[in-house]
Amino acid sequence: MKKLILGTAALALSAGMGLAQDVVRLGTEGAYPPYNFINDNGEVDGFERELGDELCARAELTCEWVTNDWDSIIPNLVSGNYDAIIAGMSITPERDEVVDFTQNYTPPSPSAYAAMSEDADIEGGVIAAQTGTIQANHVVDTGATLLEFPNPDDTVAAVRNGEADAVMADKDFLAPVVEEGDLVFVGEDIPLGGGIGMAFRESDPELRGKFDAAIQTMKDDGTLNELIVKWLGEDSPRF
Incomplete structure (x- = not known):
């Protein structure tokens, strides 16, 4: 939902594709409830935690969660600190010049x-x-x-x-x-905005595609709408 003011960040050629790794690292802010926050046990929680875990299961990927401050969340994706962003991030033309997005997993709110x-x-x-x-x-x-x-x-x-x-x-x-x-x-x-999506390095189209397909399956079977209602409320737009 939020629009990052993009700084200049060079694409790290050494940042390998998530599919070549044993673990896919999901980057989030951990400070934007109900989308993502740190619970009393010190763990990432919220709508995007539950969504991300389900997407990883459907994509048959092993994932771990990484937190990062909002103002550097895209540069640190590009430089290889994690493999995807799932952090209440609106899909915008400005961001799309730097990263690649999945389809949206929430409608514009x-x-x-x-x-x-x-x-x-x-x-x-x-x-x-x-x-x-x-x-x-x-x-x-x-x-x-x-x-x-x-x-x-x-x-x-x-x-x-x-x-x-x-x-x-x-x-x-x-x-x-x-x-x-x-x-x-x-x-x-x-x-405002065009809905929330996951962001990936432009060098990781296969990994992005796996999550994009998983999002579509959750739209198709209604489980994504169920999560939206659970975490964002009955009044939040859904698919």
């Missing part, structure tokens, strides 16, 4: 504003968003003042402590925050 009160100024005020996301780009386009933070929890904290008038993020991320009772949704939902 709405973004939303949340604030301490319904009369918050979302057009001319200070809006918090995570660095390098489609929401941050949208705030700039609206003319509001963007206040960027490296992780999503800090964007919510900025609203609660008065640094920002509102936060903009994926509605699926903000919904549990709003349910806590001190923040409310403000304004209309805003559709």
Whole structure:
């Protein structure tokens, strides 16, 4: 769901294809619930953990999970630190110039504003968003003042402590925050992005193809929609 501001990163020719390895390493942020987060046992959890494990089983691959900060998640894929990204990443033309995506495993979901009160100024005020996301780009386009933070929890904290008038993020991320009772949704939902997909090095088309096929089987048998409802809620778009 989020759009990385791409830095210049040279493709590591030594980064071998995931299929040539005993273990396929899945890179995620681990800080964007309900998509991905670290649970009380210190393990990656959430929608993408369950999805990724199922995709690996269907593709008959042995996988392990690796966490990486959002702002360097694509460069570290390209340089070979892991073999795929499964981290709430929207499929965008800008990213597609650097990595190859599977088909989307969620439809485009709405973004939303949340604030301490319904009369918050979302057009001319200070809006918090995570660095390098489609929401941050949208705030700039609206003319509001963007206040960027490296992780999503800090964007919510900025609203609660008065640094920002509102936060903009994926509605699926903000919904549990709003349910806590001190923040409310403000304004209309805003559709951004083209759905979430897995990202791979351009040198790994066979590995990408295996996961793409596995995603299709989950769409075909309805299990992907079941996971979307389980983790993202009944109101989240599904296939």
